[in-house]
Amino acid sequence: MIEGVTIYEILGLSSILFFIGVYGFITRKNLISILISVELILNASVVNFVVINKYVYPDMLQGVYVSIFIIAVAAAETALAVSIIINLYRQINSVEVRDTEIMKH
Amino acid sequence: MIVSAIASVSSRKMLRTVVYLLFVLAGVAGIFFLIDYNFLAAVQLTVYGGGIVVLMIFSVLLVHHIEMKLEVAKLSKRIVTALFCAIGAGVFISTIYTYDFQVTDSTKTTTTAEIGTGLLSYEAGGFILPFEVISVLLLAVMIGAIIIAKGKKLETNKDEIT
Numbered sequence: 439m440i441e442g443v444t445i446y447e448i449l450g451l452s453s454i455l456f457f458i459g460v461y462g463f464i465t466r467k468n469l470i471s472i473l474i475s476v477e478l479i480l481n482a483s484v485v486n487f488v489v490i491n492k493y494v495y496p497d498m499l500q501g502v503y504v505s506i507f508i509i510a511v512a513a514a515e516t517a518l519a520v521s522i523i524i525n526l527y528r529q530i531n532s533v534e535v536r537d538t539e540i541m542k543h
Numbered sequence: 544m545i546v547s548a549i550a551s552v553s554s555r556k557m558l559r560t561v562v563y564l565l566f567v568l569a570g571v572a573g574i575f576f577l578i579d580y581n582f583l584a585a586v587q588l589t590v591y592g593g594g595i596v597v598l599m600i601f602s603v604l605l606v607h608h609i610e611m612k613l614e615v616a617k618l619s620k621r622i623v624t625a626l627f628c629a630i631g632a633g634v635f636i637s638t639i640y641t642y643d644f645q646v647t648d649s650t651k652t653t654t655t656a657e658i659g660t661g662l663l664s665y666e667a668g669g670f671i672l673p674f675e676v677i678s679v680l681l682l683a684v685m686i687g688a689i690i691i692a693k694g695k696k697l698e699t700n701k702d703e704i705t
Contacts, residue, residue: 457628521692
């Protein structure tokens with residue numbers, strides 16, 4: 439654990455990070471910006487897992503495994519989303535949310 | 544870190560938001576270093592800082608003109624959303640501060656070998672099954688990404704040839 443930093447402060451920081459992500463997810467109009475917001479949300483959850491594991495159950499490693507899985511899933515999701523976005527841009531020349539009204543082309 | 548996070552959802556230049564996101568991810572990796580999970584910090588830096596941010600920069604450069612300003616939502620909608628997010632964060636933080644965590648003092652350092660054996664052990668508490676599932680998921684995503692990004696182009700090429 440970090441000297442002089444309590445678990446409350448880090449958990450508060452991660453929840454602020456989470457809500458910044460939610461704010462960006464709702465207000466941005468661009469697919470890539472929405473993807474960035476989703477990354478922020480996932481990262482806040484990773485911080486939560488790791489910090490609770492370290493401060494409350496320091497002898498176990500479950501939180502570390504779960505966060506590795508979350509990071510892997512986030513990477514996979516980003517790769518897939520970027521490929522979908524580029525394919526969409528090729529077809530309709532835009533990445534704004536309101537222009538994406540087709541599912542199949 | 545918080546400042547960079549706010550900047551990354553409110554900046555109007557696309558490339559800058561990605562760079563701010565990189566700062567946030569590096570800050571999270573710094574937290575992992577401070578609480579002694581060196582392996583996790585390295586994974587965070589390589590996968591997020593090295594992989595995802597580079598991927599996003601490439602997609603931004605492919606899709607946008609750099610100087611293009613982003614469209615933002617209406618001011619009223621932004622204010623309402625910010626208000627709701629602030630209320631939610633307040634509820635979260637007050638709940639966190641009223642809960643009594645059983646914090647245990649420990650200076651135990653975990654090595655990468657422990658993480659590896661735990662991840663691959665078949666015994667109780669081992670994580671071999673999710674590990675396999677995640678590897679299959681990664682393979683499926685890789686194939687799917689290739690097909691989605693390339694499929695249309697290949698078909699048109701075939702049409703042109705025939």
